[in-house]
Amino acid sequence: MRSERLQATAAEAFQRMTRAARADGVHIVPVSGHRSHAEQASLYDSYVQQYGQETADTIAARPGHSEHQTGLVMDIGIADGECVLQDCFEGTPVGDWARKNAHRHGFVVCYPEDRQEWTGYAYEPWHLRYVGPQLVAELQADAAAEGSAELDTLEEYFGLGPAPDHPAGRRPPPPGASPPGSPPRTAAAGTMCATPLRTPPIGAPL
Numbered sequence: 001m002r003s004e005r006l007q008a009t010a011a012e013a014f015q016r017m018t019r020a021a022r023a024d025g026v027h028i029v030p031v032s033g034h035r036s037h038a039e040q041a042s043l044y045d046s047y048v049q050q051y052g053q054e055t056a057d058t059i060a061a062r063p064g065h066s067e068h069q070t071g072l073v074m075d076i077g078i079a080d081g082e083c084v085l086q087d088c089f090e091g092t093p094v095g096d097w098a099r100k101n102a103h104r105h106g107f108v109v110c111y112p113e114d115r116q117e118w119t120g121y122a123y124e125p126w127h128l129r130y131v132g133p134q135l136v137a138e139l140q141a142d143a144a145a146e147g148s149a150e151l152d153t154l155e156e157y158f159g160l161g162p163a164p165d166h167p168a169g170r171r172p173p174p175p176g177a178s179p180p181g182s183p184p185r186t187a188a189a190g191t192m193c194a195t196p197l198r199t200p201p202i203g204a205p206l
């Protein structure tokens with residue numbers, strides 16, 4: 001299905017990850033991968049209609065700002081459809097496995113718990129972004145240096161604040177934020193969460 005597609009490198013990593021999970025008796029189901037601009041616009045608009053814009057901005061990216069448009073993100077679920085895209089997903093075997101193991105396959109949970117002031121998004125334990133093994137290793141090295149068990153979000157790692165027109169961006173930066181004007185780390189195009197799409201996605205069936 002088109003909605004379950006990823007760029008080729010991410011798709012291969014995803015397949016390796018699902019095989020590894022299977023070996024542990026866990027069945028990861030791909031739920032939502034690449035979305036076109038039009039698909040994201042439709043999704044965002046439906047949330048605005050349903051919940052109002054303020055809430056919609058915490059659960060869906062505006063069109064042009066969704067990681068799903070990069071072709072590097074897959075929302076995952078479990079076989080019986082229980083807890084799909086809901087908080088209780090974290091407590092399922094798939095959610096638990098992904099939280100502990102996704103990084104071994106180059107994926108990060110982009111929107112962790114209690115980091116909304118950085119990411120602009122509520123906790124999404126199902127939203128896995130492929131960043132590759134090199135960046136995972138750098139995030140792990142940083143976490144180890146900070147004595148933290150949790151990896152920084154990509155926004156923290158690259159010294160970015162929330163998008164300026166996002167509601168979260170109007171709040172003061174959280175403690176530890178880079179001071180204004182400090183040089184951000186150099187990020188490869190398309191590697192950050194919530195950045196606009198810069199490279200066209202290359203569809204690869206899963």
Ligand SMILES: [Zn+2]
Pocket residue numbers: 068073074075124126127128
């Ligand atoms: Zn997602």
